Amino acid sequence: MDNFFKLALLGLMIIFLIIALHYINWLKPVENALIKVLGPGQEKIYSLVLDIKDFRTRWLIKRDWLQENEELRKKFEELRIDQSSLNSLKSENDLLKQELNFTQEREIKTVTAKIITGVSDSLSKSVIINKGFNDQVEDGLAVVAGPGVMVGKIYDVYADHSKVLLLTDNQSRVAATIQNLNKTTGLVEGQFGLSFAMTNIPQDQEVKNGDLIVTSGLEGKIPKDLLIAQVESVNEVESEIFKTALLTPIIPFDNLSYVLVILR
Template identity: 35%
Template sequence: MYKIRRKTCILFLSIAAAVVIFHNLGWFASVEEVVRIVINPASDRLYQISTERVRKQRFSSFSELEQAYYNLEKDHVKNTIDYTKLLLLKEENDNLRKQLRYTTSSGVQYVGARVIGRDIEPIGSSIVINKGESSGLLPHYPVITHEGVLVGVVEQVHKHTALVRMINDNQSKIAATIINKKKSLGLVEGGFGISVHMNFIPQNEQIHIGDTVITSGLSEYIPHGLLIGFIEAVQKETYQPFQEAVINPIVPFDSIRLVSVAVPADKE
């Protein structure tokens, strides 16, 4: 039997406030770690099952699968040609650097991690990875997949796990560049479902559908050159100083299993 009184409400709100304060002071760290140790295996297993289902449901018919296969074959040939050209350019670049005795700044190390969970609220887009503070991770480090595609930024770090905010999260903001003549700069923001928007692109700069968008290197810890996606649509109003582009990310965010976190080499 209960009767709801003002004192009871104040008591419960005080307990909630105490929980928040103790968390911020770090007094609940060990309790939180125990909770994660208990919950993470279940989250990991359920997430693996969900990504398996997503992958199997990607094609609704055999002809769709066949078409996707042919497209992939074409892309493979094109990529092989591009890769060959890249190798030749790299060799030429290395030779030129040697001749100029050019020294590069300290590089980046990659810490591999497995995705063991994803966003737990309808409002966000995030994933949980199984590496944390003990592996040298810190907040704001970029998280990539497929050796060069940016998928998110480390948001919170715990002892053995970390929360990663994806680039399509509504609070994500990444400084980016478009691979066009003028290397237009802009800000990639999420919050629009699967796609992301690139805002603050100067109105007078020419951008086209299909242009590649990469990180500009102007955000702290995020190196230049990480692939974000391709421009799918351009939104331009003549009286506005900036134009917007809709970007189609390269990787599907609902079935990522393995990622790497770029850790600056001097931070290791």
């Protein structure tokens, strides 16, 4: 215990002596020598510390920037989805307004149906709607969309849903009239689920690009003068009795959400 006390006392005396010698500048030559010897190493250590701090600062800034960029990207994606949904709802609302105007102008009885799902393969093109014979829907009725454009016919009916054969289906046939001077009649037939054409047009009948095609009214369950399509081009072969008009739809069939079934 005595030895420890002596060593501690000696240590304190040495410390006080060094402090005293420093203040009276007796240690200045030694301090200058140490600074010259250790100075370059201290500069490198200080520079290294600054580099580490600078690297950490840049890393933190980059991390914050990446986080902010990701948040902005997510917000932009949400806004884009919201805008897309808004545009879809607006288009759907415009279509429903057109269907309402069509019903009021024609003074016909209709039922509005929502498309549940679509059925499509290499040849057929049909959809299923949420109305059936509980809503007076029956086979052969015309199905229209927008401003009264015919898009298909009912062909299979159940209690609460029905199948609609779209005009592009390979099995679809609709009696039609060209709105030209002679009111030329023919058949609108589906083309492998992709498009449709008007066939059985007599060779002597004049058909021009842009002519409108409407229903002829020859089918008992389908009203007359429902708009179907527009003539895109005409295929003529002089040796044949009939010619064919390729048609372009008035409205896109792939974007349908709601349709009208024209009841009898």
